[in-house]
Amino acid sequence: MLQGLPPLLDASTRILLLGSFPGVASLVQAQYYAHPRNQFWRLLGACLDDAQLATLPYAERLRAAAAHGVGLWDVVAECRREGSLDAAIMDAQVNPLAAYLRDTSPRLARIGFNGALSWKHGQHLAEHGYQVFKLPSSSPAAASLNFEQKLALWRPLFADALT
Numbered sequence: 001m002l003q004g005l006p007p008l009l010d011a012s013t014r015i016l017l018l019g020s021f022p023g024v025a026s027l028v029q030a031q032y033y034a035h036p037r038n039q040f041w042r043l044l045g046a047c048l049d050d051a052q053l054a055t056l057p058y059a060e061r062l063r064a065a066a067a068h069g070v071g072l073w074d075v076v077a078e079c080r081r082e083g084s085l086d087a088a089i090m091d092a093q094v095n096p097l098a099a100y101l102r103d104t105s106p107r108l109a110r111i112g113f114n115g116a117l118s119w120k121h122g123q124h125l126a127e128h129g130y131q132v133f134k135l136p137s138s139s140p141a142a143a144s145l146n147f148e149q150k151l152a153l154w155r156p157l158f159a160d161a162l163t
Contacts (some may be wrong), residue, residue, distance in 0.1 A: 001078045001091070005032060007060060009071025013105040015161055017044070020117035021076040021092070023059040023084030023139070031058050035084070037140035039147055040114070044070070046160040047073045071105065075121040083135075085141060091118075091160050094121050098128050108160040113136055133157045 005022050017040075025035040034038035041061060045053030048068050065072065066092055079092040101108055111130050113119040115137030126132045135157065136142060136150045145153075 001012060001082060001093075002027065003078050004074050004076060005069065005096075007031065007073040007095075007104070008066070009033070009073060009101075009105050009108070010066070011104070011127065012066070012069055013071035014069035014109055015157065016071045016101070016105070016106050016108055016111045017071075017114055017135075018097075018111055018118045018122050019074045019114045020086045020121075021074050021081070021089060021155070023077055025084070032046070033138065034058075038138050039140075039150065040138035042147065043138055043151055043154050047154055069085060069107070073107075074119070075118045084139075086115065089117065093123075097122055097125060101130075102128070110157055110161060115142065 009016060014084065023035055028065065041054035043067065045051055050064060053064055056064065073095065075093045075094055076089065077095045078159060080090045081088045109131060110133065111122065111125055112133045112135045113122055114135050119134045123132055133156060135152050136145050138150065
């Protein structure tokens with residue numbers, strides 16, 4: 001079984017970006033969205049009005065996200081999978097999202113689901129009072145939309161919510 005990455009959120013988190021499960025590059029580097037072609041950090045930087053975000057060292061990216069009240073996690077805690085595609089995930093064990101979020105991040109109001117699998121396993125969080133947003137995946141495998149089209153769909157998550 002492959003193990004996911006730990007949650008990166010705390011009591012000041014107001015927006016959470018939930019992915020499905022880290023790809024091979026992310027697991028190897030123990031970093032969220034480590035694949036160089038993944039558009040996550042560019043999208044987040046554009047939404048935070050920080051064009052430099054994607055070029056910063058990883059630890060600085062995390063600090064910048066946290067400073068804006070943005071947290072990261074995945075819906076799947078562990079699974080079996082060959083390669084990095086969500087379609088190859090088997091025996092998925094889902095993180096205890098609702099209970100963990102309620103206890104860890106009392107200011108959390110909005111959750112963006114980075115891709116279809118995260119949406120499938122997490123959209124129920126709307127029933128717990130969160131505003132939920134189904135986002136197009138930032139993965140290089142999700143090429144049906146270009147960067148600008150994805151960004152237009154990501155921006156509403158951050159509208160009127162930034163510090």
